[in-house]
Amino acid sequence: MMAGSLGVSALAGPLAAPASLAAALLAAVAALLLLAALALVVKDAAAWWRLRRIPGPPSLPLLGCIPQILRRGGPFFFRDCAGRYGPVFKVALGRTWTVVVADAELARQAGQKLRNHVIIEPNLMRTWILDMDQYGLFQAKDAHWRLVRSSWQPAFSSASLSGYLPRMMDCAEALAGRLAGRAAGAGRVDLWRELGAMTLQVVGSTAYGVDFQTTGEEPQPQPQPLGQEEGQGRGVGKGAQQQGPHFGKRLAQAAGDIFRVGSAFHGSRYQRVAMLFPELRRPLSALAHALPDRPFARLVESRMYLFHACMDLITAWKGRTGDPKEGSSNGSDDVRGANGHHQGNGHVNGAAGGGAAALAPIGPVEDSGQVEGRAVPKGAAKGDVPGVDPPAPSVSPGSFLGLMLAARDKATGQGLTDLQVAAQVSTFILAGYETTANALTFAVYCLATNPEAEARLIAEVDSVLGPDRLPTEADLSRLVYTEAVINEAMRLFPPAHATTRIVGEEPVEIGGVTLPPATPVILAIMTAHTDPRVWPRVDDFVPERFMPTSPLYPEVCAKVPGAHAPFGYGSRMCIGWKFALMEAKAVLAILYQRLRFEMEPGQGPLPLATALTLAPRDGLWVRPVLRSH
Numbered sequence: 001m002m003a004g005s006l007g008v009s010a011l012a013g014p015l016a017a018p019a020s021l022a023a024a025l026l027a028a029v030a031a032l033l034l035l036a037a038l039a040l041v042v043k044d045a046a047a048w049w050r051l052r053r054i055p056g057p058p059s060l061p062l063l064g065c066i067p068q069i070l071r072r073g074g075p076f077f078f079r080d081c082a083g084r085y086g087p088v089f090k091v092a093l094g095r096t097w098t099v100v101v102a103d104a105e106l107a108r109q110a111g112q113k114l115r116n117h118v119i120i121e122p123n124l125m126r127t128w129i130l131d132m133d134q135y136g137l138f139q140a141k142d143a144h145w146r147l148v149r150s151s152w153q154p155a156f157s158s159a160s161l162s163g164y165l166p167r168m169m170d171c172a173e174a175l176a177g178r179l180a181g182r183a184a185g186a187g188r189v190d191l192w193r194e195l196g197a198m199t200l201q202v203v204g205s206t207a208y209g210v211d212f213q214t215t216g217e218e219p220q221p222q223p224q225p226l227g228q229e230e231g232q233g234r235g236v237g238k239g240a241q242q243q244g245p246h247f248g249k250r251l252a253q254a255a256g257d258i259f260r261v262g263s264a265f266h267g268s269r270y271q272r273v274a275m276l277f278p279e280l281r282r283p284l285s286a287l288a289h290a291l292p293d294r295p296f297a298r299l300v301e302s303r304m305y306l307f308h309a310c311m312d313l314i315t316a317w318k319g320r321t322g323d324p325k326e327g328s329s330n331g332s333d334d335v336r337g338a339n340g341h342h343q344g345n346g347h348v349n350g351a352a353g354g355g356a357a358a359l360a361p362i363g364p365v366e367d368s369g370q371v372e373g374r375a376v377p378k379g380a381a382k383g384d385v386p387g388v389d390p391p392a393p394s395v396s397p398g399s400f401l402g403l404m405l406a407a408r409d410k411a412t413g414q415g416l417t418d419l420q421v422a423a424q425v426s427t428f429i430l431a432g433y434e435t436t437a438n439a440l441t442f443a444v445y446c447l448a449t450n451p452e453a454e455a456r457l458i459a460e461v462d463s464v465l466g467p468d469r470l471p472t473e474a475d476l477s478r479l480v481y482t483e484a485v486i487n488e489a490m491r492l493f494p495p496a497h498a499t500t501r502i503v504g505e506e507p508v509e510i511g512g513v514t515l516p517p518a519t520p521v522i523l524a525i526m527t528a529h530t531d532p533r534v535w536p537r538v539d540d541f542v543p544e545r546f547m548p549t550s551p552l553y554p555e556v557c558a559k560v561p562g563a564h565a566p567f568g569y570g571s572r573m574c575i576g577w578k579f580a581l582m583e584a585k586a587v588l589a590i591l592y593q594r595l596r597f598e599m600e601p602g603q604g605p606l607p608l609a610t611a612l613t614l615a616p617r618d619g620l621w622v623r624p625v626l627r628s629h
């Protein structure tokens, strides 16, 4: 018995050692996790404490208000909250406390006082895609923002805009022709998709002088590819060299994906977890790239596609203007390793695979004021941003890239690297395409559901343009009702339903509420647009309120200056607003000159998607009807 028990304990000795080691390890891990959880609780409590005096809806631990936002849609949830908690309230987006400003006047004040945008959702992209996001005009901060904004400015001067009008009209005419063909065949169309293809084509032709070929029904017989051959599918990380004749359609798809699956609320589960634990951004990013779920794979694929398209546009520009190395002023090694396609010391391989060379320009860019292959100022004009070179008053269509490559910091003489230029190219495509398409789609929706407004718009178009004359710039300024229709549609359905700011190093007071340093702020444009105290008949479509001659005008527009803010506020206001308005007006006039649109049944009220932009969730299905003159 004794011997037996001795034998067991002799055996238990070596076995007990690893068991107790494992138990100790487990205990250590548990203690660490507990400590980490405790640290998070303390951190969250401190974040809440900083904003404790600001009212807000109840929120769940960890998830915050995400369930309510998903259920109601961001803008509608904010509208409910504004009714209950007042115009400045706090919400928890996961564990990130954010202040929402949902009043027209206060949003304007906050937009003016605060300078930088903030992206509240953690960005799981990595390396150069992550850098590129931060360099683009939308996310740029402080000195870099000033340099980039002043570099963009000449592309949106009145003189530059005049040069774009014929190209915008070409694209609109082509769309009207295609839709007229469908009308003859009694076909139904998703007008949102058609308008998206057209606005992307406008960006290609006005900014880059390139036909993106976004609209062809069939594969183009003479493609102008960015890469060598027709693509072999769109796998994660496939480069632009694998793009082919469907380039434009793929670009539209990629840009659309970025808007839709780019948001944590509608995208990958990795993004959602990152929203709850921003501290884990790096490991989550690594995991998401190693084992992507479907939305993440789609997002990366689309980001890659867009990135390569941007680099190819730069290559094409340099090829066209003579010196493939010209313009990359810093020669930084910021684009290494992009699947072997765009490698090297910050310069893009010259006309890679012939793809870039095949990107044929639409028309001459000879009078762009180019010197040594760059667009340079034709004269001196004051920019909108102090402290940098006065920007040029105008550039020719297609020379946006020349403008970016010529940008120089006043103090250091430094230009932008290729990656920084690509960031601007990508920002122009993303910012300039879907927003305008959405604005136009909502305008058509409002007209199709308001026959009186439609009749009035058609009467104006007929009286200003007649049956077949294309609008001149002077005509555009006479299309007052058409502009009012666009403004009112953007009031009810602002394509950018919110924008953001971050409080700087000093606290800021908004509407009697003090926002501590580094507080993320959401300016709820759509909520401000639907405030019944500002807008009589708030939910009705009343374009007349935007016509200075209308008795409704002073009641509404003058009541709260800046209450209508589809393009945002202050110095960060949309740089492309005149471009977008001119395009929307010209397109609407050209379409309604020949056609009207009847809604397909079962779409009212139009289901909305509120991701990064406000968009019709399932498109806008209409029947184009030829007008008889």
Ligand code: HEM
Pocket (backbone or CB within 6 Å): 111, 117, 137, 138, 139, 149, 427, 428, 429, 431, 432, 433, 435, 436, 439, 494, 495, 496, 498, 499, 500, 566, 567, 568, 569, 570, 571, 572, 573, 574, 575, 576, 577, 579, 580, 581
């Ligand atoms: C109907 C069409 C459009 C709408 C509703 C719209 C709306 C907006 C809004 C709300 C902002 C944020 C402003 C703020 O934070 O205060 C913005 C910024 C911006 N938009 Fe637009 N936009 C439109 C078209 C365009 C176009 C055609 C471009 C052309 C490139 C463009 C380029 C930009 C850029 C680059 C910014 C960032 C500006 C900065 O941070 O300095 N947008 N836009």
